[in-house]
Amino acid sequence: MKYLIFFSIVLSNYWFWRILKHNFLVALLLLLITFLLFITIKKRYYLLIFATITIASILVLILIRSDFDKTLFLHTQEEIHSLNQRRSYYPKNIGAIFQNKFNLSLYKFKRNIFANLDLNMYFFANHPRERGNISDFEKFSPFLIPAFIIGMLLSIKNKNQILLSYFLFSLLISGIFSINSYLGPIFFFVLICILSSQGIAYVIFKLISGNR
Amino acid sequence: MRKEIILVLIITLGSFLRLFNLSQIPVGISDDEASHGYNAYSLLLTGKDEWGKSYPIFFRESGNYASPLYTYLSIIPVKLLGLSSFSTRLVSALSGILLILLTYLIVKKVSRDSRLSSVAALLVAISPWSIHFSRTAIEANLALTLVALSFYLLLLSLEKKYLFIPAAVILSLSAHAYHAQRILSLLYIAIFVYTFREQFLRNKRYLLLGLVLFIIIQLPQFLLLNEPGALKRFRLQNYLSYDFFLENGQQYVDMKFGFLIFIVREFFSQYIAYFSPYNLFFNPDPQKLRSIPDLSVFYSWMFIPFIFTWKLLPKIKFSWQVKLLLLFLLVSPIPAAIVRDPFYTLRALPLFWGLTIIISIGTIKILDSLNKKKGISMLLIFLFVSLGTLYSTYFILLPNERSEVYGYPYQEFTKLALNSPFTHFVLDSEISFPTYIWIAFYSKFDPRKIQDISETRVGENYYIGLQFDGKYLLDNIEIRPIYWIDDIYKDQMLVGTTLAISQKQAKEHKLTKIFEIANYSGETYLIGYKTHPKDHCIQELNEKVPLNPHCEKILKN
Numbered sequence: 213m214k215y216l217i218f219f220s221i222v223l224s225n226y227w228f229w230r231i232l233k234h235n236f237l238v239a240l241l242l243l244l245i246t247f248l249l250f251i252t253i254k255k256r257y258y259l260l261i262f263a264t265i266t267i268a269s270i271l272v273l274i275l276i277r278s279d280f281d282k283t284l285f286l287h288t289q290e291e292i293h294s295l296n297q298r299r300s301y302y303p304k305n306i307g308a309i310f311q312n313k314f315n316l317s318l319y320k321f322k323r324n325i326f327a328n329l330d331l332n333m334y335f336f337a338n339h340p341r342e343r344g345n346i347s348d349f350e351k352f353s354p355f356l357i358p359a360f361i362i363g364m365l366l367s368i369k370n371k372n373q374i375l376l377s378y379f380l381f382s383l384l385i386s387g388i389f390s391i392n393s394y395l396g397p398i399f400f401f402v403l404i405c406i407l408s409s410q411g412i413a414y415v416i417f418k419l420i421s422g423n424r
Numbered sequence: 425m426r427k428e429i430i431l432v433l434i435i436t437l438g439s440f441l442r443l444f445n446l447s448q449i450p451v452g453i454s455d456d457e458a459s460h461g462y463n464a465y466s467l468l469l470t471g472k473d474e475w476g477k478s479y480p481i482f483f484r485e486s487g488n489y490a491s492p493l494y495t496y497l498s499i500i501p502v503k504l505l506g507l508s509s510f511s512t513r514l515v516s517a518l519s520g521i522l523l524i525l526l527t528y529l530i531v532k533k534v535s536r537d538s539r540l541s542s543v544a545a546l547l548v549a550i551s552p553w554s555i556h557f558s559r560t561a562i563e564a565n566l567a568l569t570l571v572a573l574s575f576y577l578l579l580l581s582l583e584k585k586y587l588f589i590p591a592a593v594i595l596s597l598s599a600h601a602y603h604a605q606r607i608l609s610l611l612y613i614a615i616f617v618y619t620f621r622e623q624f625l626r627n628k629r630y631l632l633l634g635l636v637l638f639i640i641i642q643l644p645q646f647l648l649l650n651e652p653g654a655l656k657r658f659r660l661q662n663y664l665s666y667d668f669f670l671e672n673g674q675q676y677v678d679m680k681f682g683f684l685i686f687i688v689r690e691f692f693s694q695y696i697a698y699f700s701p702y703n704l705f706f707n708p709d710p711q712k713l714r715s716i717p718d719l720s721v722f723y724s725w726m727f728i729p730f731i732f733t734w735k736l737l738p739k740i741k742f743s744w745q746v747k748l749l750l751l752f753l754l755v756s757p758i759p760a761a762i763v764r765d766p767f768y769t770l771r772a773l774p775l776f777w778g779l780t781i782i783i784s785i786g787t788i789k790i791l792d793s794l795n796k797k798k799g800i801s802m803l804l805i806f807l808f809v810s811l812g813t814l815y816s817t818y819f820i821l822l823p824n825e826r827s828e829v830y831g832y833p834y835q836e837f838t839k840l841a842l843n844s845p846f847t848h849f850v851l852d853s854e855i856s857f858p859t860y861i862w863i864a865f866y867s868k869f870d871p872r873k874i875q876d877i878s879e880t881r882v883g884e885n886y887y888i889g890l891q892f893d894g895k896y897l898l899d900n901i902e903i904r905p906i907y908w909i910d911d912i913y914k915d916q917m918l919v920g921t922t923l924a925i926s927q928k929q930a931k932e933h934k935l936t937k938i939f940e941i942a943n944y945s946g947e948t949y950l951i952g953y954k955t956h957p958k959d960h961c962i963q964e965l966n967e968k969v970p971l972n973p974h975c976e977k978i979l980k981n
Contacts (some may be wrong), residue, residue, distance in 0.1 A: 261974060300944065301820050302820055310816040324703060326724075327702055327706075328700035329694050330701070330703070332693055332700060336689070336692075341767060354689055354692060368734050368738065370738075
């Protein structure tokens with residue numbers, strides 16, 4: 213039953229098919245990670261955990277060539293101009309402490325991380341705060357949100373270390389990937405699928421056990 | 425004694441962050457702030473607002489029908505200190521300072537943990553949302569403090585039942601402080617009475633009296649509900665109308681139950697946006713007046729304790745304290761989520777207050793996992809980082825990058841115009857709107873004169889007439905769009921932004937640039953041009969084209 217729910221969520225969203233259409237290998241690796249992580253939640257087979265880490269690393273290496281956020285270190289003329297302009301607002305030489313290239317890179321790194329923590333991006337195509345120049349798309353149906361939240365609360369309640377580790381990995385790694393990526397923050401695909409399917413499974417289980 | 429010293433230090437820090445250079449930062453004053461201040465001034469001098477209405481239930485202002493309490497309370501500082509940015513903002517600043525104390529008292533009362541209450545008070549004291557909205561004359565900030573005060577009294581009323589009466593009165597008054605509170609005050613009192621129904625039902629007298637007073641205080645607003653002005657903001661900004669659905673519903677328009685699905689989808693997209701870490705910790709409110717450059721409602725580091733709070737979830741017991749906090753958090757964004765402005769921070773201040781308490785719980789959790797020395801060092805580092813960020817973004821970037829939206833150039837223009845009483849200025853109102861209130865505020869324009877102009881326009885339609893063109897004649901300053909076909913034939917000074925009067929237009933109409941007014945960072949914003957009607961008429965005469973009707977008089981002189 214839980215595998216049926218899991219696969220229907222993984223395969224019934226627009227995001228997966230978009231990834232598949234764009235890059236078959238990435239879609240396959242993503243599917244594998246999602247499935248392996250889904251199994252490892254209940255049974256901690258170290259071999260599976262090792263396999264998940266290996267595939268995730270391969271995926272990072274594949275994506276880093278196409279989706280690495282080069283703007284983290286390469287600042288445009290406009291950004292440099294704005295930096296210098298802002299620096300002039302501060303008294304004496306204090307401006308250099310707050311307005312420098314390192315802080316600009318840090319700002320972009322934080323932007324990449326926080327942008328991926330926005331549920332509206334996954335479920336509402338970033339509505340109501342649509343981003344200019346980025347073609348956002350509804351990755352999952354909004355009706356999946358309650359299931360996702362239930363799944364998230366359950367995994368927090370159960371202190372699921374594997375999912376937590378994966379979340380931290382996705383969070384940090386997403387900081388170096390561009391928010392303009394055509395595929396979107398695909399490492400979070402895994403989490404949303406797993407948590408939503410857990411949420412649905414929990415609700416169904418409760419409904420069945422309630423009826424008995 | 426140590427606890428009290430810490431609290432005094434926190435309040436001192438919070439007061440400094442709210443009062444330091446209050447009249448200068450934000451530089452200038454927003455049109456809404458100016459309206460509150462000027463209407464308080466008008467009430468003080470004449471007992472009527474700028475439209476000649478005695479003590480209204482909503483202030484018409486420039487057609488936005490603001491809640492009245494802030495303006496009424498501002499009469500006191502305006503009376504004591506005169507009309508200025510400082511006196512207009514003082515009610516908000518004091519509300520923000522009082523909120524720090526109330527946060528301490530409420531958290532202490534609920535948790536009986538003085539460490540947690542101190543950290544919660546400290547985080548409120550340094551939080552960007554609280555500082556920014558305490559330093560601007562914002563009704564929502566006053567409303568939040570009234571909510572907090574009412575909550576504290578409600579908590580005390582569990583022991584001293586009679587305190588339910590002032591608690592209900594203050595909560596009801598908060599509905600007169602900010603529009604969103606009209607919904608929230610009802611929800612909050614319902615939640616509180618429901619949570620503690622057993623205690624309250626034991627002594628129905630105070631409960632009934634409190635509820636009756638709560639309703640009576642809200643009655644004036646309820647009686648006006650049918651007037652277009654009372655619900656103007658909601659009518660303009662909600663997404664519940666069928667017409668809006670037809671325009672924006674896209675794929676849902678042809679779907680069965682499409683309207684319902686569209687509204688549900690819209691509501692949840694708005695609602696969830698208020699809990700989004702991206703919005704809370706990184707991406708500020710899109711409206712420049714409601715935000716600080718590069719800084720959202722919380723500092724980015726606060727995301728760490730925010731996440732840490734989740735670690736408590738497995739151990740959580742659904743005590744009344746937890747239920748109350750959760751219900752408060754879940755209910756607070758509702759008024760903001762039923763309108764279509766994205767992440768409208770002003771409407772969600774109670775949520776940010778609740779989230780600050782959540783973050784303080786996470787902070788305590790982190791401190792507990794460290795030894796005392798490391799914990800204090802970490803807290804000091806975060807405090808230092810926060811104050812550094814605040815200095816850079818709020819005290820440096822905000823005045824330099826936002827002075828235009830706070831009408832700073834109009835302050836300079838008013839000084840200039842007051843020094844040239846014999847020059848007639850036409851100030852363009854097409855691009856920047858409504859400019860009249862800045863001129864009235866900065867020049868302390870006689871309210872009686874402005875009432876004479878305004879009264880004739882609205883008459884009995886104070887709450888009905890929604891049209892507002894922003895055209896005024898304030899002594900030698902005429903505020904209206906520039907009519908090129910006519911204005912160049914009058915001897916006057918045309919003033920507008922660089923967008924309103926282009927260099928090409930100035931050249932074409934033979935205007936002479938007389939002055940430039942820069943924004944705070946030094947970029948030209950307003951330009952004043954002198955007209956040369958005689959030159960135009962002579963040219964027309966020489967070219968033998970039909971003379972403009974004004975030319976006959978000009979040439980005769």
